[in-house]
Amino acid sequence: MSDQSVQLLGAYLKDCRARLDPASFGFSNARRRTPGLRREEVAQRANISPTWYTWLEQGRGGAPSSEVLNRIAQGLLMTEPEREHLFMLAFGHPPEVVYRAPAGVTPRLQRLLDTLTFSPAIVKTATWDVLAWNRAAAVVFTDYSLLPVEERNILRLMFCRAGVRERQDDWEAMARFVVGAFRADAIRAGAASEVSKLADELCLRSPEFATFWRDNDVRVHGEGTKRIHHPTQGVIALEFSGFAVDGRPDLGMIIYNPVTAEDVQRVRALVG
Template identity: 35%
Template sequence: MTGMSTAEETTGRERRGELGAFLRSRRERITPADVGMPAGPRRRTPGLRREEVAQLAGVGVTWYTWLEQGRPIKVSTQVLDAVARTLRLDGTEHEHLYRLAEVPTATLSDTVGTPLPPDVQTILDGLLPLPAVVSNGRCDVLAWNAAYAALFPRVVRATGCERNSMWMMFTLPPCCNPVVNWEEETPIHVAVFRHRYIRHLGEPGWKELVERLQAVSPEFARLWAASHDVAIPGQRTKVFRHHAGGEIRTRTTNLEITASPGVRVVVYVPTDEESRDRIGWLLANPEAAAPDHTH
């Protein structure tokens, strides 16, 4: 008897599988030359071999192999730190490694379904004319102001589980998708989402969203299976196309709501006067901001 439920065992296997895939993806991006080792003949892997990682990290080859294979072995922070240094993980990837290996770290949670503090909507409205939205870690859209509604009318008109920015990014057809630099943005969004997803591994709502996205979006399914990049949201320039307002360039800033763990305000600041004027025009002409067709 292990004392673990079937659900816990399943989650453990899934977590260890993610750990193995993540380690392989990080190992394959580092060449022998990067770490001062000779490439040697007949290499079958694009990056370091397992035994090379073990040697550089100062751990046993068998132990590291078992770790990549997802076997239920005990790990320490010291050993994981050595592996992280060898694989040149950044801070986000290092934390991701800890979570996958189930090493205790600072507890971070996403409170889903908890009412927002009463002043949040007042704050959102006070940010006008800047578009602003409140989202949780799963990218569910929880609250917004009029400028956000004007810029993203299809998001706010969606209902239930489809009022979700990840869902909209990967399911809206090109004629309706507001993201101009879609091919550039989608890998980043998946990397940020994966970083959050691992904190909620086994939770039905998160698992259901991933499964639904995999079923309807070949691109999401490809990125989810092929890339194990992780990232945290940062200030970036995002370019959107509105059917009536034209192209709008913004820079996003994420602000955490400490009273609601995992929930954040995202503010879209225009990067040029033309974009600022176009947002103002959409606010002044709400009938034009509405979607011009349906599917």
């Protein structure tokens, strides 16, 4: 690390520490000269030497290891962008991607989905588990709340549920696209072990998936059009766009907009 990098790293750690409320970590606010956690409290949370952490903030602690930086980031409750910036300051490159399956979405993100009254929308993980959805998605695609959690996976639905297959206007083309886009998303998120487990399962359950998976095709799930054959409303054409969730690189949001006024009316009839 250059002298400038060392100084910038120390200043960044100090700023992050100063923004934290000691009471929220169970520390007393009494007799504090400056805002935020004390250095020894950060060291305690990161399970490192208080002296060494102090030197690190002062720019004389030497280059920390990736493991130590990760412990400090966890101790300071850094967001993923903040942790990435920490590693850029220390090493000049972002941290190694380690996939962690998310537990859910924030209430704010769910409220955003719910505002899209006639546009089906979902939030999916890097392994394409559907984590959140709005009412339009439930009535147009499938009611995910009625499925076991492990079955709320786009690939399992696409390849293992007859009803989902029958609703696709061109199932084979859509299935190939889904496999290629899934491969790209999961690899980018560093979810190799999770991908391997899911792929092995689906290869056993679906000969078509096994064939498409062997093709090693990679797609970008940016935008496109799909047509759904709904049992009561007929064909519904939807334009879809994929979006990254800010601060959550493990999540992606897909919004489906009805193409024509007639498609809007069909979705409206289903939403009620």
